[in-house]
Amino acid sequence: MRKFSPRLDNIGTEDAFSVMIKANKFEREELTPHGKKLIRLQIGEPAFNTPKHINKAAIKAIKDNQTHYTAPPGIREVRTALAAQSSKMTGVDFDTEDIIVHSGAKPSAFYTINAVVDPGDETIVFDPAWPIYASVTNYLGGTTKFIPLKEELGFQPDIEEVKAAITDRTVLMVVNTPCNPTGGVFSDETLAALAKVAVDNDLWVLSDEIYDHIVFEGEHRSILNHPGMEDRTILLNGASKTYAMTGYRMGWSATKNKHMGYVIERIQTNDTSCPPSMNQLALKEAVSSKKTPAAVEEMRLEYLKRRDLIHGLVNDIPGLSANLPKGTFYLFANAKPLCEKLNCNSAELADKIMREAHVLVLHGTSFGPHGEGFIRFSYVSSEEDIREGARRIKEWAEKLMA
Numbered sequence: 071m072r073k074f075s076p077r078l079d080n081i082g083t084e085d086a087f088s089v090m091i092k093a094n095k096f097e098r099e100e101l102t103p104h105g106k107k108l109i110r111l112q113i114g115e116p117a118f119n120t121p122k123h124i125n126k127a128a129i130k131a132i133k134d135n136q137t138h139y140t141a142p143p144g145i146r147e148v149r150t151a152l153a154a155q156s157s158k159m160t161g162v163d164f165d166t167e168d169i170i171v172h173s174g175a176k177p178s179a180f181y182t183i184n185a186v187v188d189p190g191d192e193t194i195v196f197d198p199a200w201p202i203y204a205s206v207t208n209y210l211g212g213t214t215k216f217i218p219l220k221e222e223l224g225f226q227p228d229i230e231e232v233k234a235a236i237t238d239r240t241v242l243m244v245v246n247t248p249c250n251p252t253g254g255v256f257s258d259e260t261l262a263a264l265a266k267v268a269v270d271n272d273l274w275v276l277s278d279e280i281y282d283h284i285v286f287e288g289e290h291r292s293i294l295n296h297p298g299m300e301d302r303t304i305l306l307n308g309a310s311k312t313y314a315m316t317g318y319r320m321g322w323s324a325t326k327n328k329h330m331g332y333v334i335e336r337i338q339t340n341d342t343s344c345p346p347s348m349n350q351l352a353l354k355e356a357v358s359s360k361k362t363p364a365a366v367e368e369m370r371l372e373y374l375k376r377r378d379l380i381h382g383l384v385n386d387i388p389g390l391s392a393n394l395p396k397g398t399f400y401l402f403a404n405a406k407p408l409c410e411k412l413n414c415n416s417a418e419l420a421d422k423i424m425r426e427a428h429v430l431v432l433h434g435t436s437f438g439p440h441g442e443g444f445i446r447f448s449y450v451s452s453e454e455d456i457r458e459g460a461r462r463i464k465e466w467a468e469k470l471m472a
């Protein structure tokens with residue numbers, strides 16, 4: 071029998087994508103014949119179009135025949151623009167050479183984890199979390215140590231639990247703030263304490279700040295801003311969320327650690343060679359055009375409106391309650407009373423909500439074991455869809471909890 075690598079037994083997936091296949095089939099077979107549709111509140115993708123001036127830059131790049139390979143870490147002027155943007159957002163002085171542009175932000179996580187995790191090594195991941203950190207760690211033969219993000223602490227970790235989880239095999243800590251899926255934002259005290267843990271234990275830190283422009287209270291804070299972090303941190307960022315550019319697949323790593331920058335570039339050379347040239351030029355326009363801040367702010371204010379709307383509506387559903395998200399476009403709702411009533415877990419609950427209330431949400435355990443008892447709503451959808459989705463779940467839950 072021709073072999074597949076046993077490594078593949080440990081690679082995970084992203085339910086946000088896989089659940090769509092199941093939902094499409096259900097909709098096609100069970101709802102469409104009756105003229106009905108699912109309300110989709112699961113997707114982690116801005117519903118806005120990419121701002122026009124960014125699309126124009128991509129079209130211009132093609133017209134100018136910018137359609138060739140670029141240097142593996144990206145076009146120099148694009149990297150310079152990203153260095154300026156990353157410096158502004160984190161307080162660290164990044165240079166052009168500190169930036170490696172990727173085809174999406176996802177490769178930053180994949181390359182970084184590949185660079186540091188060997189079989190038997192451990193990664194600290196705050197749970198619930200975007201599933202890729204654990205998936206890649208486990209794929210490489212490492213172990214993911216999940217530290218719970220506590221609802222009662224506003225989805226912050228308990229620092230004593232972080233310290234207790236560290237062993238001599240711990241190599242990496244992943245910090246994601248603002249956080250998918252909780253909508254929580256780590257406080258400066260939490261970031262300072264995590265930075266100290268990283269320094270005391272000489273850990274690498276992957277700081278995923280892809281939602282840095284979607285915060286609703288105060289300014290974005292980065293762990294990079296704390297002492298001892300510059301040389302050990304890889305900043306992950308991207309264009310998908312801030313500029314509604316998911317399909318462009320544009321992201322970047324920023325690191326002051328020269329050796330890490332070299333390693334990430336080397337892995338990328340073996341993977342995609344370089345990111346698409348015309349998309350890099352669109353990304354440069356996104357981060358440097360004077361037209362961008364207004365477009366980004368317009369989207370943020372829309373998310374803010376929808377956050378308040380969905381927060382009110384979800385808290386009005388029997389059996390559901392949710393903290394007010396401080397960032398991102400997700401609301402992580404405690405559904406434990408509904409799970410108890412139905413004697414089911416959150417995956418079964420999300421499935422029932424799809425089949426019986428005709429609304430698509432993600433179950434909390436898509437994001438790790440501590441997501442049990444929760445469901446994630448995304449509020450990128452139109453106000454109309456948010457209202458209709460909440461109305462359907464409320465009607466369904468009222469009957470159930472009566």
Ligand SMILES: Cc1ncc(COP(=O)(O)O)c(C=O)c1O
Pocket residue numbers: 114174175176177200246250278280308309310316319320321
């Ligand atoms: C926390 C987090 N990090 C990184 C990414 C990757 O984004 P992309 O590869 O679209 O740039 C996502 C996308 O959902 C995310 O939620």
